[in-house]
Amino acid sequence: MGWTAVTLTNWVECFPYGVYTINGQPGEPRICARVGDTVLDLADAAKRRGSAHQTTLSQPNLNALLSAGPDAWREVHHEVAQWASDAPRIAVSGVTLHLPFEVADYVDFYANEQHATNLGRILRPGQEPLQPNWRHQPVGYHGRAGTVVVSGTPVVRPAGHSKRGDDVVFAPTERLDVEVEVGFVVGTPSRHGVPVPIAAFADHVFGLVLVNDWSARDIQRWETVPLGPFLGKSFQTSISPWVVPLDALQAARLPVPSSNGALSAYLVEPQPWGLDIDLELRVNDELLSRPPFRSMHWSPAQLMAHLSVNGASLRTGDLYASGTVSGSGAEEVGSLIELWRAERFLADGDEVVISASAPAGDGLRVDLGEVRGVVVPAG
Amino acid sequence: MGWTAVTLTNWVECFPYGVYTINGQPGEPRICARVGDTVLDLADAAKRRGSAHQTTLSQPNLNALLSAGPDAWREVHHEVAQWASDAPRIAVSGVTLHLPFEVADYVDFYANEQHATNLGRILRPGQEPLQPNWRHQPVGYHGRAGTVVVSGTPVVRPAGHSKRGDDVVFAPTERLDVEVEVGFVVGTPSRHGVPVPIAAFADHVFGLVLVNDWSARDIQRWETVPLGPFLGKSFQTSISPWVVPLDALQAARLPVPSSNGALSAYLVEPQPWGLDIDLELRVNDELLSRPPFRSMHWSPAQLMAHLSVNGASLRTGDLYASGTVSGSGAEEVGSLIELWRAERFLADGDEVVISASAPAGDGLRVDLGEVRGVVVPAG
Numbered sequence: 001m002g003w004t005a006v007t008l009t010n011w012v013e014c015f016p017y018g019v020y021t022i023n024g025q026p027g028e029p030r031i032c033a034r035v036g037d038t039v040l041d042l043a044d045a046a047k048r049r050g051s052a053h054q055t056t057l058s059q060p061n062l063n064a065l066l067s068a069g070p071d072a073w074r075e076v077h078h079e080v081a082q083w084a085s086d087a088p089r090i091a092v093s094g095v096t097l098h099l100p101f102e103v104a105d106y107v108d109f110y111a112n113e114q115h116a117t118n119l120g121r122i123l124r125p126g127q128e129p130l131q132p133n134w135r136h137q138p139v140g141y142h143g144r145a146g147t148v149v150v151s152g153t154p155v156v157r158p159a160g161h162s163k164r165g166d167d168v169v170f171a172p173t174e175r176l177d178v179e180v181e182v183g184f185v186v187g188t189p190s191r192h193g194v195p196v197p198i199a200a201f202a203d204h205v206f207g208l209v210l211v212n213d214w215s216a217r218d219i220q221r222w223e224t225v226p227l228g229p230f231l232g233k234s235f236q237t238s239i240s241p242w243v244v245p246l247d248a249l250q251a252a253r254l255p256v257p258s259s260n261g262a263l264s265a266y267l268v269e270p271q272p273w274g275l276d277i278d279l280e281l282r283v284n285d286e287l288l289s290r291p292p293f294r295s296m297h298w299s300p301a302q303l304m305a306h307l308s309v310n311g312a313s314l315r316t317g318d319l320y321a322s323g324t325v326s327g328s329g330a331e332e333v334g335s336l337i338e339l340w341r342a343e344r345f346l347a348d349g350d351e352v353v354i355s356a357s358a359p360a361g362d363g364l365r366v367d368l369g370e371v372r373g374v375v376v377p378a379g
Numbered sequence: 380m381g382w383t384a385v386t387l388t389n390w391v392e393c394f395p396y397g398v399y400t401i402n403g404q405p406g407e408p409r410i411c412a413r414v415g416d417t418v419l420d421l422a423d424a425a426k427r428r429g430s431a432h433q434t435t436l437s438q439p440n441l442n443a444l445l446s447a448g449p450d451a452w453r454e455v456h457h458e459v460a461q462w463a464s465d466a467p468r469i470a471v472s473g474v475t476l477h478l479p480f481e482v483a484d485y486v487d488f489y490a491n492e493q494h495a496t497n498l499g500r501i502l503r504p505g506q507e508p509l510q511p512n513w514r515h516q517p518v519g520y521h522g523r524a525g526t527v528v529v530s531g532t533p534v535v536r537p538a539g540h541s542k543r544g545d546d547v548v549f550a551p552t553e554r555l556d557v558e559v560e561v562g563f564v565v566g567t568p569s570r571h572g573v574p575v576p577i578a579a580f581a582d583h584v585f586g587l588v589l590v591n592d593w594s595a596r597d598i599q600r601w602e603t604v605p606l607g608p609f610l611g612k613s614f615q616t617s618i619s620p621w622v623v624p625l626d627a628l629q630a631a632r633l634p635v636p637s638s639n640g641a642l643s644a645y646l647v648e649p650q651p652w653g654l655d656i657d658l659e660l661r662v663n664d665e666l667l668s669r670p671p672f673r674s675m676h677w678s679p680a681q682l683m684a685h686l687s688v689n690g691a692s693l694r695t696g697d698l699y700a701s702g703t704v705s706g707s708g709a710e711e712v713g714s715l716i717e718l719w720r721a722e723r724f725l726a727d728g729d730e731v732v733i734s735a736s737a738p739a740g741d742g743l744r745v746d747l748g749e750v751r752g753v754v755v756p757a758g
Contacts, residue, residue, distance in 0.1 A: 104524070104525055105523055105524055105525045110606060131604050131605060133540070133547075133601055133602055133604075136540055136547050137540050137602070139602065139605075139606055139609075140606065140609055141520065141521070141606040141607050141608075141609055142520070142521035142522055142523055142609070142613070143521055144484055144521055144691055145483070145484055145524070146483055146484045146691070146692055146693075146694045146697070147571060147691050147692060149571070156572040156690050158689035158690050159574075159688065159689065159690075160688060160689050161512070161515055161516050161643065168512075168515050170643040170644075170645070192526060192528070192615075193535040193758060194758060195538075216689070219689065222512055223512055223516070223518065224605070224607075225510050225512070225605075226510060226518075226603070226607070227489060227518055227519065227520040227607040227608065228520050228603075228605070228606040228607020228608070229520075229606065229607070230518075230519055230520055230521070231685070231686075231688065231689040231691070232689075234521070234689060234691045235689040235690045235691055236571075236690075264540065264549040265549075266549070306610070307610075309538065309539060309610065310537035310538065310539050310595070310598065310610040310611075310613060310614040311535050311537050311538075311614045311615075311758070312523055312525070312526050312610070312613045312614055313525055313526060314525075315525045318525070379572060379573060379690070
């Protein structure tokens with residue numbers, strides 16, 4: 001497919017956080033950081049070194065660390081960077097990674113102009129593809145937090161009603177798709193009734209994960225008017241096991257296209273939070289697409305400000321995803337319906353992998369991990 | 380308004396469950412049952428009587444009881460009925476009631492034909508008010524679990540974008556509305572990837588609460604195409620403090636209208652779970668409407684079956700609401716937009732109360748409590 005081979009990437013460690021158990025040793029998961037091809041047990045290291053954050057790091061998930069706030073996040077990062085050089089570590093191949101945090105509310109946005117335009121053209125041919133609201137504010141909806149799962153969890157082909165010709169049938173989906181997205185993880189909660197200002201983004205949002213928002217296009221299409229996507233999405237959403245702290249993305253920041261237009265004050269960024277992330281979508285090891293996150297119309301800071309502008313509170317563990325990332329090129333789209341114009345979808349046994357990286361300054365890059373899943377037949 | 384005065388109602392105790400603190404004594408909430416105008420502390424009673432469910436009842440919320448399953452629910456109910464006659468109790472006026480359970484996922488359905496028709500006519504005049512999918516399956520969407528609050532919590536008038544004339548403005552909503560609903564509370568969780576059969580309804584769903592799904596109609600209208608309601612709803616959803624076990628509704632069960640049509644197998648009820656609940660909507664003590672829950676097209680068992688038919692798991696604490704309840708009479712509607720044809724909405728200072736009761740057999744009735752809230756100005 002003519003991709004340029006990347007042979008000389010120099011990677012920077014960003015010490016993302018996860019939750020693991022040792023293979024063959026069931027028990028409560030433990031917090032770890034990733035260091036190269038190893039994991040560093042943070043409860044152990046914190047205890048040995050007498051860290052002030054020992055209790056926060058001795059939990060079965062990241063929620064206590066998420067809620068500890070930005071000062072604690074920076075302190076722990078500095079400690080981990082020290083511990084990484086000399087504490088004992090475990091090979092990644094010897095551990096199982098779990099869902100890294102308890103998801104509070106899950107929101108999915110629709111913040112990419114190319115994707116919204118492509119979908120509008122496919123689903124409503126001949127009509128204006130973007131709705132009138134789209135440039136005024138980020139458009140989004142709530143998804144199902146309870147079916148957010150960690151990378152590696154198989155996805156069972158869902159059944160539901162859909163229109164086939166003139167008939168409404170109940171059957172396993174024939175149009176199982178993926179959506180390549182980036183998700184943002186809330187750490188510090190906010191007060192109900194009080195909007196969170198856009199300038200407070202990095203005080204509230206801890207970091208990011210990669211998201212595959214699996215979609216059953218036939219079920220979605222039948223159910224979606226007037227209340228939006230429901231069962232066509234809620235069967236499963238997969239996220240990467242490593243939560244990358246925002247601080248690791250400082251060199252990747254850039255302005256978003258929406259900053260060129262007139263915006264309501266609550267959406268005006270004092271500092272840009274667009275992110276120059278390169279995503280990759282593979283099905284059965286074939287590289288299908290390289291969606292560029294820099295093409296997002298709305299930044300994650302704008303999404304957070306919008307989410308709470310009506311007074312809705314943020315909670316620790318809230319996850320909000322960007323919406324499908326698509327560039328203008330044919331091989332930059334973030335869903336199969338866009339790539340194959342609704343002519344081909346996932347088959348049972350297909351394995352989907354989304355991975356990503358970003359610039360880290362000085363020609364170096366940071367690895368943002370991957371989210372993976374295999375399709376299994378309807379039960 | 381010509382309501383018949385009900386003077387001789389004989390009430391049956393159903394011992395609903397809640398969570399309280401004593402006024403002026405802050406501290407961790409405790410589980411209680413309501414007995415007339417008093418509350419019975421269940422941790423205390425369980426300890427004194429050596430109940431097998433002592434640990435379950437000594438939690439700060441109902442989640443452990445919810446997850447304990449139908450056998451435990453029945454055993455605890457029998458114990459409470461015994462304890463109610465002789466254990467010490469506290470006047471309701473002396474306690475503060477809290478959110479009774481941690482809400483996992485919140486779903487809002489649209490299961491009432493009259494309401495869906497009324498809204499379709501108001502929002503899309505001249506078009507077919509019901510979508511083609513409406514009679515095939517319950518239509519619903521996910522709401523924000525983090526802003527579900529207990530009765531008595533004031534609602535702050537939310538701000539957002541809406542269309543006023545030809546302009547898009549950002550301002551506090553001018554169309555703050557209520558939706559009178561009944562919500563169902565999941566106890567027993569289910570396995571991800573496996574639909575829950577409709578016959579297992581009472582094994583999974585513990586009971587019900589009353590719901591006021593506050594709605595900002597102008598914000599909702601502007602944002603809602605194509606992904607459905609979002610900020611127009613997510614600022615707050617209020618529920619009654621008492622969770623009424625399903626067992627208390629046995630005498631209120633009746634078939635729903637959908638059972639007269641051809642349905643996919645997963646929606647066919649082996650036993651009817653429609654409910655003959657009478658709701659009342661009051662604003663500033665004026666009785667505005669009496670929405671009849673018996674008019675719901677889909678039963679709570681059908682809603683549960685639909686929710687999980689794609690393999691989405693149920694979790695303890697999931698809350699799913701019926702959608703607005705409206706009857707065919709002018710004084711039976713469950714929202715102000717229907718009552719006043721979008722000419723009048725809530726003012727700051729207005730207090731909204733939704734209450735309900737149901738038949739309990741032998742001419743007796745069961746009180747399903749109330750959900751209350753005052754509108755406060757935008758911050």
